[in-house]
Structure formats: C-alpha cells, structure tokens
Amino acid sequence: MSAVPHSAREAEASPRGKVVFVGAGPGAPDLITLRGHxxxxxADIVIWASSLxxxxxxxxxRxxxxxxxxxxxxxxxxxPLYERARDEGxxxxxxxxxxxxxxxxxxEQRDLLNQLGVAYETIPGISAFSAAAARMDVxxxxxxxxxxxxxxRLEGGRTPMPPRESxxxxxxxxTTMALYLSAARNKxxxxxxxxxxxxxxxxxxxxHQVTWPDELMMRCRLDELHATMKQHKLWKHTVILVGPALREGPIDARSHLYHPGFRHEYRDAEPEAQRELRSRGALGVAADRPDPEGDPQ
Incomplete structure (x- = not known):
C-alpha cells in the first residue's frame, strides 16, 4: 500500500474545520513563531493551558x-470542541x-482527530532545552x-518508560543530555x-521557567545537582542539561565549517591550512571532496 501524503490525509479527512497544534515556545511571548502567532x-477557538x-x-x-x-x-x-470545529467549519x-x-x-489528539474526520497540522516551537542553551550561551x-x-526523562515516575530507555x-x-519532567526526583x-x-x-x-519573568538559570557540577535544586526548591517547570560540551572556557576543537583548510562546495581550501588539518588527521578520507550534505561539521 502506498503512503498517503499528510496534505492528502488532511484533504480526505474533511473539507470543514481544522485544528492547528501551535508550539508556544518556552515562555517569552516574542519566542513564538510568526506563523503560530x-x-x-x-482562530475561532483557542485551547491553551494556563499552567504551562x-x-x-x-x-x-480575536x-x-x-x-x-x-x-x-x-x-x-x-x-466536543473538535467536533464543533468539524461541524461548523x-x-x-x-x-x-x-x-x-x-x-x-x-x-493521541491526532488519533482522535482522524476518528472524527478533522484536518490538522503542526507548527513547531522552540523547546526549553534549546532556550536554556541559548540563555547560557552554550x-x-x-x-x-x-x-x-x-x-x-527519568524513569520510575507516573508515566512508564520503555524498558530499554533509562x-x-x-x-x-x-554526550549532551537534556532531561525533562525529572526535577521532582533530582536526587x-x-x-x-x-x-x-x-x-x-x-x-x-x-x-527553571526558562525565558519567563521569574526565570532562574544556574550552573553546577553533576555531583552538586541534587543539593543545588533542593536549595532552590525546584521541582517542576525545570529542564536540566548535562554533558562535557557545556563547560565554560575555550574549547579544544573547532568546527571545520569556517576553517580555512576545509574545502567544500562553496569554498576552496587554503593549502597551508589544509596541510595543518591533514597533519592532525582531521580531514579523513573525504578531505578532497565537497561534503555531499553540505554540512562539514
């Protein structure tokens, strides 16, 4: 059976009514996309959670x-709101x-909308992990x-995790890890x-509450995580990033993207800089070929 494009599914679902899932972003009102705004x-009906x-x-x-x-x-x-959207367009x-x-x-909402015959689409939003990294300039x-x-997220809470995900x-x-819905069990x-x-x-x-007026951004060592969160009484609305890439100070390596010795589709390599990269074995087997995906990272 051939796959049906999402746009085709929308057209087949119903010519009347539509639900758009809008990513609101992390909190600040100017971090929602123009499309979502x-x-x-x-919209005729706006459904939103004041708690989030x-x-x-x-x-x-309107x-x-x-x-x-x-x-x-x-x-x-x-x-009933989705049914009303379908029935009244x-x-x-x-x-x-x-x-x-x-x-x-x-x-689960898409499953319901498919059952009801209501078209839908999704507008992405900035997630808390991305906003936290930006706020700390990492x-x-x-x-x-x-x-x-x-x-x-940490397993063992009210929502079960798949057995192989711990x-x-x-x-x-x-590597870098972003942890959601885990603040209450920080120890x-x-x-x-x-x-x-x-x-x-x-x-x-x-x-905590990244980009909200009462935002709290902190750094600590991993072995200080529990003590830090306990001290500040953080048990919800908190995202945690962990990993060696988050350290402060100069980095020991750089991306090839702007290195003068790296040749790609839009730029020739400078010979001396390219030799320096080769001496470190940094170019690998594809050194003389443009990156096929346009991503020299």
Missing part, C-alpha cells in the same frame, strides 16, 4: 474567539508549550566533544547520571 490571532503557557502568548486572540483553558481538562473534555488553535512534538501529548554539539543530543544507559554515551536523577558514567565534575545547566 498568526494562527492564534485567526504564558497568557501573553494568546492575548491577541474578540469573538472562544477561549478555553485546558489546564484541568481531559482529552474527553476537549473532544472552525479553525482551532491548540496551543502547546515549547514544541508540540516533545512531551506534547499530541499523538553549544550543545561541540566538535570532538559531543556531536549528539539525548532528550529524555537515564543510566543513556549516560554511558557521555535519583543525579545518582543515575553518575552511575551511568558521567564524571562528578561534568557541567550541568539548570533552567
């Missing part, structure tokens, strides 16, 4: 728009904190230090990260 302003989304994000709604605070709502509570802005694709509980993928990001096993990779989190192989001195960034 426009959809909220055009800043009121400023949705304050530009005067006649139906505003629904979903902080205490279940999916069953929201279903309405536009719904379903506003989610951060990016809807990350711990957004949107998959790069989470430093060449030769960390080239991967693991985004996860913080301890992920920590064995030693266990510290223990699992250390047990997985991160050294005690591994740098950690703690971001």
């Amino acid at each position: 426009r959809v909220i302003g055009d 989304v800043s009121p400023q994000i949705v304050e530009h709604h 005067p006649d728009a139906v505003m629904v605070d979903s902080a205490s709502a279940s999916l069953e509570d929201i279903q 309405l536009l719904v802005a379903r506003v989610h904190t951060g990016d809807p694709s990350i711990y957004g509980a949107t998959a 790069e989470i993928t430093v060449p030769e230090v960390a080239q991967s990001l693991i985004l996860t 913080v301890r096993s992920f920590a064995q990779h030693g 266990a989190l510290e223990e699992e990260l250390l047990a997985g192989g991160y050294p005690p001195e591994t740098p950690v960034i703690i971001g």
Whole structure:
C-alpha cells in the first residue's frame, strides 16, 4: 500500500474545520513563531493551558474567539470542541508549550482527530532545552566533544518508560543530555547520571521557567545537582542539561565549517591550512571532496 501524503490525509479527512497544534515556545511571548502567532490571532477557538503557557502568548486572540483553558481538562473534555470545529467549519488553535512534538501529548489528539474526520497540522516551537542553551550561551554539539543530543526523562515516575530507555544507559554515551519532567526526583536523577558514567565534575545547566519573568538559570557540577535544586526548591517547570560540551572556557576543537583548510562546495581550501588539518588527521578520507550534505561539521 502506498503512503498517503499528510496534505492528502488532511484533504480526505474533511473539507470543514481544522485544528492547528501551535508550539508556544518556552515562555517569552516574542519566542513564538510568526506563523503560530498568526494562527492564534485567526482562530475561532483557542485551547491553551494556563499552567504551562504564558497568557501573553494568546492575548491577541480575536474578540469573538472562544477561549478555553485546558489546564484541568481531559482529552474527553476537549473532544466536543473538535467536533464543533468539524461541524461548523472552525479553525482551532491548540496551543502547546515549547514544541508540540516533545512531551506534547499530541499523538493521541491526532488519533482522535482522524476518528472524527478533522484536518490538522503542526507548527513547531522552540523547546526549553534549546532556550536554556541559548540563555547560557552554550553549544550543545561541540566538535570532538559531543556531536549528539539525548532528550529524555527519568524513569520510575507516573508515566512508564520503555524498558530499554533509562537515564543510566543513556549516560554511558557521555554526550549532551537534556532531561525533562525529572526535577521532582533530582536526587535519583543525579545518582543515575553518575552511575551511568558521567564524571562528578561534568557541567550541568539548570533552567527553571526558562525565558519567563521569574526565570532562574544556574550552573553546577553533576555531583552538586541534587543539593543545588533542593536549595532552590525546584521541582517542576525545570529542564536540566548535562554533558562535557557545556563547560565554560575555550574549547579544544573547532568546527571545520569556517576553517580555512576545509574545502567544500562553496569554498576552496587554503593549502597551508589544509596541510595543518591533514597533519592532525582531521580531514579523513573525504578531505578532497565537497561534503555531499553540505554540512562539514
């Protein structure tokens, strides 16, 4: 059976009504995308959770728009709004904190919309891990230090984790990790990260209410994580970044992207700089070929 493009699924679902999942970003009202801002302003119905989304994000709604605070709502509570959108041809802005694709509980909503015959689409948003890195002016993928990001949560909470996904096993990779929904169990989190192989001195960034007016951004060592979070009474709305790439001070390696000795599709290499890279074995087997993906990282 051939795959049906998403746009085709939308057209087949229903010519009437549409739900747009809007990424609200981490909190600051000017960190939502222009597209998301426009959809909220055009929507007939705006569904948002006051416990997670800043009121400023949705304050530009139409005067006649139906505003629904979903902080205490279940999916069953929201279903009649989706049915109304289908039956009356309405536009719904379903506003989610951060990016809807990350711990957004949107998959179950799409399943419901498919059952109801309602079209939908998603507008991405800036996630808290990205905002935290930006607020602390760090790069989470430093060449030769960390080239991967693991985004996860501590197991053992109210929401079960797949059996092969544990913080301890992920920590064995030693790369950058972003941890959500784990602040309330920060002692266990510290223990699992250390047990997985991160050294005690591994740098950690703690971001509470990132980009909100009451934002709190901190640095500490991994073996100080629990004490730091306990001191500041952080148990929710907190993202934690850990990994060697987050350290302060000069880096020991640089990207090839702007190195004069690296040749790619848009620039020839300077011979002397290229010889210096070769002497360090930094160019590898593809040194004389343009990077096929245009990404010399």
